Amino acid sequence: MKVKLLTTISFFTYQYSISQTEKLLHGKVISQNLALKNVEVINKTAKTSTTTNASGEFSISVKVHDSLLFFAKDYFFTRLKISNEDITTNNLVVNLIPKTEELNEVVITKIKSIKIVDNVYNREAIKEIQNRKKFNDLNQQYLHINDGRIVNAISYNHPIFDRPKQKIEDDHRFKKLVIASCSSDFFIKDLKIKPEEKEIFLDFCDADPKSKTLLEHPNILAVMDFLYAKNEEFKNLK
Numbered sequence: 001m002k003v004k005l006l007t008t009i010s011f012f013t014y015q016y017s018i019s020q021t022e023k024l025l026h027g028k029v030i031s032q033n034l035a036l037k038n039v040e041v042i043n044k045t046a047k048t049s050t051t052t053n054a055s056g057e058f059s060i061s062v063k064v065h066d067s068l069l070f071f072a073k074d075y076f077f078t079r080l081k082i083s084n085e086d087i088t089t090n091n092l093v094v095n096l097i098p099k100t101e102e103l104n105e106v107v108i109t110k111i112k113s114i115k116i117v118d119n120v121y122n123r124e125a126i127k128e129i130q131n132r133k134k135f136n137d138l139n140q141q142y143l144h145i146n147d148g149r150i151v152n153a154i155s156y157n158h159p160i161f162d163r164p165k166q167k168i169e170d171d172h173r174f175k176k177l178v179i180a181s182c183s184s185d186f187f188i189k190d191l192k193i194k195p196e197e198k199e200i201f202l203d204f205c206d207a208d209p210k211s212k213t214l215l216e217h218p219n220i221l222a223v224m225d226f227l228y229a230k231n232e233e234f235k236n237l238k
Helices: 002-019 084-089 120-143 165-181 184-190 195-206 210-216 220-237
Strands: 023-031 040-043 048-051 057-062 067-071 078-081 092-095
Touching: 023 084, 040 057, 048 057, 078 092, 165 195, 165 210, 165 220, 184 195, 195 220, 210 220
Parallel strands: 023 092
Antiparallel strands: 023 057, 040 048, 040 067, 067 078
């Protein structure tokens, strides 16, 4: 019993003596399997320090339970507490973790999206454009009224260039007759013709051969009756 007790006491005495004795510890600092040089190795307990060489190796005096700190730029620092095993092995390998790139400032800009409002005004405007195109297409196709667009290419020998000058003058005289005979209120209030449709309506009326007879015997009542009749046909086109 006494022998066993003495052995135990001797063991703890030996361990204590080792823990109180400084040993030169050798080690190496790496990161992603690459050696790191100029890493600062600090024994915080003993207040001593050293740096790693080009191969990432270092040597520093330590005792058991000493705290070692490892500092390197662009890497997270590491702290290790020295154990008996570390001193016995005497080949400490420390792996540092690189820092991720940090942004000094992030600016988030809110971009306002353009919202297309579906209101009555927009729908009416779109409908108006569609109606105008429809009227122009009908006039061009069936009434042969030229609205200035070139729908199909034509040659210089096309019959349109051979029209008598008198016919063109008659077209202009009919419009002048209507404008002189009827006020703007007549088109808006009586015929319910919108101002933007007035020119199309007059071209529509002018395409009717009956309009030429009005030029031969101008009469305000006859012109108004003719416009009333053509207005009904014009509305049906819509």
